[in-house]
Amino acid sequence: MEWKEKHREEGPTKSAEYQAVVRAGPHVRPLQQAHAHLVVTGCHRSRALITKLLTLSCAAGSIAYTRRLLRAAINPDSFLFNSLLKATSASGFSLDTILFYSRMLHSRIAPSSYTFTSVFKACAHLSALRVGTVVHSHVFVSGYGSNPFVQAAIVTFYAKSSALPVARKVFDEMPQRSVVAWNSMISGYEQNGLPNEAVALFREMCELGVRPDSASFVCVLSACSQLGSLDLGCWVHDCVVSSGVHVNVVLATSLINMFSRCGDVSRARAVFDSMNEGNVIAWTAMISGYGMHGHGVQAMELFHDMKARGLAPNRVTFVAVLSACAHAGLVHEGRQVFASMGHEYGVVPGVEHHVCMVDMLGRAGLLCEAYQFIKELSPEELVPAVWTAMLGACKMHKNFDLGVEAAEHLISLEPENPGHYVLLSNMYALSGRMDKVESVRNVMIQRGLKKQVGYSIIDVNNNSYLFSMGDKSHPETNEIYQYLDELIWRCKEAGYAPVPESAMHELEEEEREYALRYHSEKLAVAFGLMKTSHGVTLRIVKNLRMCEDCHAAIKLISAVTNREIVIRDKLRFHHFREGSCSCLDYW
Secondary structure, X not given: OOHHHHOHHHOOOOHHHHHHHHHHOOOHHHXXXXXXXXXXXXXXXXXXXXXXXXHHHHHOOOHHHHHHHHHHOOOOOHHHHHHHHHHHHHOOOHHHXXXXXXXXXXXXXXXXXXXXXXXXXXXXXXXXXXXXXXXXXXXXXXXXXXXHHHHHHHHHHHHHOOOHHHHHHHHHOOOOOOHHHHHHHHHHHHHOOOHHHHHHHHHHHHHOOOOOOHHHHHHHHHHHHHHOOHHHHHHHHHHHHHHOOOOOHHHHHHHHHHHHHOOOHHHHHHHHHHOOOOOHHHHHHHHHHHHHOOOHHHHHHHHHHHHHOOOOOOHHHHHHHHHHHHHHOOHHHHHHHHHHXXXXXXXXXXXXXXXXXXXXXXXXXXXXXXXXXHHOOOHHHOOHHHHHHHHHHHHXXXXXXXXXXXXXXXXXXXXXXXXXXXXXXXXXXXXXOHHHHHHHXXXXXXXXXXXXXOEEEEEEOOEEEEEEOOOOOOOOHHHHHHHHHHHHHHHHHOOOOOOHHHOOOOOOHHHHHHHHHOOHHHHHHHHHHHHOOOOOOEEEEEOOOOOHHHHHHHHHHHHHOOOOEEEEOOOOEEEEEOOEEOOOOOO
16 A cells, blocks of 8 residues: 555645655665654654655664654554564564564554564564464464465474474465465475475475475575485476576576585586576585585686676685685685785685685695694684694694694584594594593593494485495395495405504404495495496485595495496595596595
8 A cells, every 4th residue: 555545644745755755765864864854844743754764764774763763653553563574574673573563562553464474584583483482372363373474474484493393284284375385394494404305395396286486496406405416406407497487596506506516517517607697696606616526726717707707706705715725725826815805805804714724724734834824813713613624634644743732622612522522532543642542432421422423325216325334224235235345355456455544443453444344435335336227427425524445445446347426525525437536635
């Protein structure tokens, strides 16, 4: 409803004053001048004009001025409050949205569907589960329990607040589910680390004839990225093409991320090249894709091309570029990029950039320079990730004394993280200090800390199979183990020798070789080779970093079987082909 029609009972309001407020725009000073003019002319009593002032001041980012305007408003009505709630929730002033809603109720102004959609959005942003639950009860009291827009907002709120069972219950009870409701539920699963459930719901949505929109595809593509399933991602891409949905920048960027994280950087580049126009987020996604696959040179070329086109890199772009340099050994280029952040683009390096620098210097063997870099950081910047990067470099280059120091710093920062104790134990063992290994294990036992279980997932014939170390749950375990034994024997003939440092140091030598042989990624590789025909690329996702022994073994497995094997571990991609890896043993 137009403001003139809404407030006709207030008497004639000069359109000139309204236009003056509109011309002021979302800028505080001009709005204050326009407000002063309204007071002088006596038009400050117009709720329509005050409502417009409120929404514009909120858009200008001045919540303090917005509050003052509301206090000065005479007899605010539901239109004013709903406009205010919508503006504050859209501008990120979520706490104020809830406070203004409370004031609205105390003013005995009945909420509407517009009220609840804004308030639930604010509660979702704050993950204010208790407040949102109270508002949910208000919905029923007010008679909006069956309103489809309110129901969709409730699903979004519970999903973003990690109350997925409640969100799903509301979703299932909806008589009519809009595409927004479907998207909210799919997104809820994806954002809470349940990608399989997100994909299953997307399939159900398509089977029921609900036409996905761009947001639907963005949500399910993110789920595919988590799963690392290229076949699934290609199916969703086909759905995008067949649906006729316009591939905007956001959707294209999601496709780039999905293909990159599912191991096909060439398809990611094809999507990138097909974009009519791209923003810094799309360019950053492509640079990041190159980086995680070890294509540092291509990442740098794209970065320079991006700058040549007049696109200014942001903080995330610099993280992607520095990470690409770290994974490809481009130390000189990385130093130049880090130096350019401040003096060329005014970007102050943050923790994530410091981590990349330590990682880059450490991987290159420049441990003294990396350590000096750490010493120059402030105490607030010495986060666990910095010391983790340093520790990884120390292990790689066998500087055990410095590695022990890094691990001890990690434990002091995060004493309840079992991974840090495992790393410290490894450092002690590698340096021959077995007495210290025992003491670290005792501390873990006393604190009830357990090592994170590693697992690997492989997709075969559109089905996912999960393996853990020494896993014997698969019905074909005997065949898998026998085939893997044959593979290892063939690899030994080709020069493979187990790397005992990759196994638990408290085991005897023969036990270590047994433990190494049946790591999760080796089992997944053996199963994949058994179940797929020659020429099919194996694609595996591992939740932890691949150990040195598995890396050495799978290189030779790719040679003796003449198969390409792609493994995504916690840090990056490894493309094994003809006895070598894309990382060039630099990971």
